Amino acid sequence: MPxxxxxxxxxxxxxxxxxxxxxxxxxxxxxxxxxxxxxxxxGLVLLVAVLSAAALWSLALRGVPRNVQRIIGVGLALALxxxxxxxxxxxxxxxxxxxxxxxxxxxxVAAGALVTGALWVAMPxxxxxxxxxxxxxxxxxxxxxxxxxxxxxxxxxxxxxxxxWTAWECWxxxxxxxxxxxxxxxxxxxxxxxxxxxxVLLAAGLILLVLFGVPPLLGLLGQPIPAV
Amino acid sequence: xxxxxxRRTARTxxxxxxxxxxxxxxxxxxxxxLGVLFILFLLGGIxxxxxxxxxxxxxxxxxxxxxxxxxxxxxxxxxxVLGLLNIFGSRAFHVLLSITFVLAGLRLFTLWxxxxxxxxxxxxxxxxxxxxxxxxxxxxxxxxxxxAAGQRPRSWLEKDGLRYTVxxxxxxxxxxxxxxxxxxxxxxxxxxxxxxFGWHGEDLELVLGETRPLGIxxxxxxxxxxxxxxxxxxxxxxxxxxxxxxxxxxxxTQMITGLGRRATHGNxxxxxxxxxxxxxxxxxxxxxxxxDVRRMLGDKSAQHQVRLRFSEQSQEQLLAVPEARxxxxxxxYPSLAAQDIAGRVLHVQVYEEASGKLLAEQFLTQGSELSVxxxxxxxxxxxxxxVRPEKEPELPLAFAGGLLxxxxxxxxxxxxxxxxWITVMGxxxxxxxxxxxPARDAEADWFRIVQAILGEQAHA
Numbered sequence: 001m002p003x004x005x006x007x008x009x010x011x012x013x014x015x016x017x018x019x020x021x022x023x024x025x026x027x028x029x030x031x032x033x034x035x036x037x038x039x040x041x042x043g044l045v046l047l048v049a050v051l052s053a054a055a056l057w058s059l060a061l062r063g064v065p066r067n068v069q070r071i072i073g074v075g076l077a078l079a080l081x082x083x084x085x086x087x088x089x090x091x092x093x094x095x096x097x098x099x100x101x102x103x104x105x106x107x108x109v110a111a112g113a114l115v116t117g118a119l120w121v122a123m124p125x126x127x128x129x130x131x132x133x134x135x136x137x138x139x140x141x142x143x144x145x146x147x148x149x150x151x152x153x154x155x156x157x158x159x160x161x162x163x164x165w166t167a168w169e170c171w172x173x174x175x176x177x178x179x180x181x182x183x184x185x186x187x188x189x190x191x192x193x194x195x196x197x198x199x200v201l202l203a204a205g206l207i208l209l210v211l212f213g214v215p216p217l218l219g220l221l222g223q224p225i226p227a228v
Numbered sequence: 229x230x231x232x233x234x235r236r237t238a239r240t241x242x243x244x245x246x247x248x249x250x251x252x253x254x255x256x257x258x259x260x261x262l263g264v265l266f267i268l269f270l271l272g273g274i275x276x277x278x279x280x281x282x283x284x285x286x287x288x289x290x291x292x293x294x295x296x297x298x299x300x301x302x303x304x305x306x307x308x309v310l311g312l313l314n315i316f317g318s319r320a321f322h323v324l325l326s327i328t329f330v331l332a333g334l335r336l337f338t339l340w341x342x343x344x345x346x347x348x349x350x351x352x353x354x355x356x357x358x359x360x361x362x363x364x365x366x367x368x369x370x371x372x373x374x375x376a377a378g379q380r381p382r383s384w385l386e387k388d389g390l391r392y393t394v395x396x397x398x399x400x401x402x403x404x405x406x407x408x409x410x411x412x413x414x415x416x417x418x419x420x421x422x423x424x425f426g427w428h429g430e431d432l433e434l435v436l437g438e439t440r441p442l443g444i445x446x447x448x449x450x451x452x453x454x455x456x457x458x459x460x461x462x463x464x465x466x467x468x469x470x471x472x473x474x475x476x477x478x479x480x481t482q483m484i485t486g487l488g489r490r491a492t493h494g495n496x497x498x499x500x501x502x503x504x505x506x507x508x509x510x511x512x513x514x515x516x517x518x519x520d521v522r523r524m525l526g527d528k529s530a531q532h533q534v535r536l537r538f539s540e541q542s543q544e545q546l547l548a549v550p551e552a553r554x555x556x557x558x559x560x561y562p563s564l565a566a567q568d569i570a571g572r573v574l575h576v577q578v579y580e581e582a583s584g585k586l587l588a589e590q591f592l593t594q595g596s597e598l599s600v601x602x603x604x605x606x607x608x609x610x611x612x613x614x615v616r617p618e619k620e621p622e623l624p625l626a627f628a629g630g631l632l633x634x635x636x637x638x639x640x641x642x643x644x645x646x647x648x649w650i651t652v653m654g655x656x657x658x659x660x661x662x663x664x665x666p667a668r669d670a671e672a673d674w675f676r677i678v679q680a681i682l683g684e685q686a687h688a
Contacts, residue, residue, distance in 0.1 A: 095488060134644070138640060138644070142637050142638045145637045146634060149630045149631065156623070157488040157489075157490070160490070160499030160616045161280070161428075162623075162626060162627075164280050165277060165280065165315075167273050167274070167277070170269045170270070170272035171269070171273040174266055174270050174273055177262050177265050177269060180262055181262045181266065183640075184255050185255075186668075187644060188258070189256065190351045214273070221274070221276070221299070222276070
């Protein structure tokens with residue numbers, strides 16, 4: 001069984017292409033991302049963004065029938081472009097807003113990777129669960145780390161403090177920790193199939209919860225959500 | 229007898245140290261640790277936390293606690309007693325961070341210090357083969373095969389006719405993943421530096437011309453000018469402030485701050501962390517002479533021109549024009565749907581001071597003047613800004629740490645840890661060889677290459 005390559009030339013090219021698309025459309029989503037109210041009017045756009053990122057990652061990674069990948073990936077990427085273009089007015093809030101937006105985009109890319117992994121481990125097929133978990137968790141952890149760093153830079157510029165242990169920041173860190181947990185478990189502990197599956201599903205579920213469920217939850221609890 | 233006792237003690241110490249080392253660097257402990265942190269972050273995300281800088285016992289803390297009690301009810305008191313309202317400011321959390329520091333240091337040590345060898349910490353798969361060479365030649369053959377997979381054995385050890393060692397990655401693949409732990413160490417160190425040497429003052433609300441002390445020595449800051457840059461659709465693009473830093477009566481320097489634009493002087497940084505609506509009010513008599521205006525609450529000194537802030541706590545202001553016996557009530561609304569006004573609006577009412585009779589009323593969306601009983605009241609809509617002074621010696625360290633941690637995570641993705649434990653036993657003209665690798669790598673491409681190369685040699 002071939003190892004799922006994540007640093008092959010094709011993978012890197014597809015990955016960079018996908019990321020470029022997502023970053024290019026980031027210019028149109030400041031309002032959606034700054035207001036962070038995805039569960040209401042922006043939920044659909046964010047959902048499309050996550051699925052598109054997932055499709056782009058499935059293009060970059062080997063292990064799934066390629067024709068299906070192409071159709072789903074290209075279709076969803078187009079849907080993302082159209083949805084973002086239609087839904088988000090262009091605004092300019094300066095570099096701090098751009099950094100915070102890019103942090104959110106990086107998190108979307110990470111969510112896409114974890115959703116791809118969750119779909120792979122949930123569906124029967126020849127791909128090794130362990131390989132998927134190792135590759136996906138490492139990929140997602142990179143993007144989540146980038147998201148945290150960009151968020152810290154943006155927060156420093158916007159509020160004069162790069163980390164304030166707010167509820168929002170705690171949830172971000174919890175998702176990072178869950179992915180790191182999956183990475184250590186699958187890569188260093190050699191988890192079996194059941195544990196690996198549970199780990200991937202936990203990490204993917206948590207990042208989706210943070211994107212879609214946490215903003216309304218924090219609103220309900222009266223916890224502040226940082227916004228410029 | 230004494231020698232035996234000494235040897236026994238030495239062996240006990242050796243075993244204890246080795247056991248401790250294995251425990252502290254084991255992935256199992258790392259998992260447990262991540263689990264503990266995960267639970268803490270979840271608690272921090274769900275439970276209300278004391279805002280940073282708020283000291284328990286202060287009036288602000290009491291106000292925050294009462295607001296929290298209104299939402300959380302009877303759960304607040306038990307949470308407070310358990311220390312769960314201030315998780316990240318508690319001593320227990322600082323102890324956890326210290327333990328994280330130690331664990332990160334140990335993990336970095338295992339990655340970067342080649343002489344420190346440990347047995348496999350996770351499940352392994354064994355690959356056994358016989359090479360038609362003596363032990364030394366077989367060792368070289370294995371070294372060459374592993375070199376094709378980017379690994380190099382450390383120094384060989386020999387005991388009881390066995391040669392054994394561990395091979396690890398070489399070059400960047402060996403060093404770069406460790407940057408994550410180095411970055412984490414720097415991040416934790418930056419928190420210590422910030423706590424010990426950093427400082428941040430209270431948020432200062434300033435209207436134009438206002439001077440407020442910073443809280444360090446004689447230093448104060450004065451807002452001299454505000455520049456608003458609009459977008460094409462008239463929404464605000466930027467709001468920059470020209471500040472004067474004062475040391476007593478002397479102006480030390482002038483600085484420009486803006487949202488997301490820091491101003492620095494020496495080790496002092498000024499952040500403009502917010503802005504809000506303000507109004508400038510002045511009054512003229514029938515002959516155009518300036519009349520005194522004074523606030524009815526707070527600072528009641530009479531001035532020819534008064535600037536008022538409409539902060540979150542106070543959206544209403546009361547003024548008096550004593551010479552004209554007029555009272556002015558100003559209420560700020562972010563928007564007023566009842567009057568069909570979408571943007572900010574200032575509701576101005578002028579009363580006769582003695583009787584309380586309403587003389588004039590107007591909703592202002594921009595500067596204007598009101599004439600009442602021969603007195604002209606000039607009103608202009610302005611902004612106030614919120615400025616936070618800080619000293620942040622930890623910033624370079626923190627961002628260097630963040631960057632290194634990110635590089636380390638990416639390197640871990642590109643160059644995952646590869647280790648091969650090698651055992652060679654020479655017998656006659658042949659060598660019995662065994663490679664142990666983590667079970668996760670049993671079907672990896674690199675190990676297939678190694679197997680293929682060694683397989684050819686074995687058959688030869």
